[in-house]
Amino acid sequence: MDLELKKDLVSNWFKTLQNAICDSISKIENKRIKFKPTIWKRSNKKDEGGGEYRILKDGKVFDKVGVNFSKVYGRFPKKLQKNIPGASKDPRFWASGISVVMHMKNPLIPAMHFNTRYICTNHDWFGGGMDVTPSKIDNNEKKEFHKILKKMCDRHNKNYYFKYKKWCDEYFYLPHRKEARGIGGIFFDYKKDNFEKDFKFVRDVGVTFQLIFEKIIRRKRKKRWTIKDKEMQYIKRGRYVEFNLLYDRGTKFGLQTGGNVDGILMSLPPLAKWK
Secondary structure (H helix, E strand, O other): OOHHHHHHHHHHHHHHHHHHHHHHHHHHOOOOOOOEEEEEEOOOOOOOEEEEEEEEEOOOOEEEEEEEEEEEEEEOOHHHHOOOOOOOOOOEEEEEEEEEEEEEOOOOOOEEEEEEEEEEOOOEEEEEEEEEEOOOOOHHHHHHHHHHHHHHHHOOOOOHHHHHHHHHHHHOEEOOOOEEOOOOEEEEEEEOOOHHHHHHHHHHHHHHHHHHHHHHHHHHOOOOOOHHHHHHHHHHHHHHHHHHHHOOHHHHHHHHOOOOHHHHHHHOOOOOOOO
16 A cells, blocks of 8 residues: 555544544533644644644543644654664654543543554554553453453454553553553554554554543543542652653653644643652
């Protein structure tokens, strides 16, 4: 398949998914509060793409949720070229993706994260995943979450779930705290086995995330919580901030390639605490 066609198919899907997820979130909030959209460009001097991030704050369900779409291109800085497949031979790149981070009003509802991306150098590959970060462990929710992920992965390859779950557990880990960020999920990168099959899997990851967050929120949005629960949530959010600023690859990639700073840092919660 022609590479330009692949780029169009993938970026159009990410944009469609951004719209679908924002529609779901607006329905959950009963349209009481609207997303604030921001369109940005990677460079003011020449056309190097850009994107749109949408942020909703102070809802009845969401303290803050960000949904970011990007499609950027250009040349990798020299310091990045040796770390990106294909970039040492040719520094030109094209990348598109969608990322979602949800921080909830009710501390019994976990924070949720999802992203998928497609990157082209003289190679092309998919990456992404999703994970859930509760401040109060719910073992039934954890079990069901992983059951849904395994069922989704098994539709594509019986090895995906265990491989990508392990990758997620190792990736979303704070070594300085010696603790996991949350209850895991799936994480994958450099996925380039077969474009049609890989793209089908990436689409399924996006649809499954939408089903999961709607299900979790619907079940827990009316649960009563205490001030102690909220304090636990603020402390857990502090861990979230530490991971995203110290270790997250997507944050580093966006900042080092001239992405929109506010869009990249939309993942940070509105309020967090440290002991």
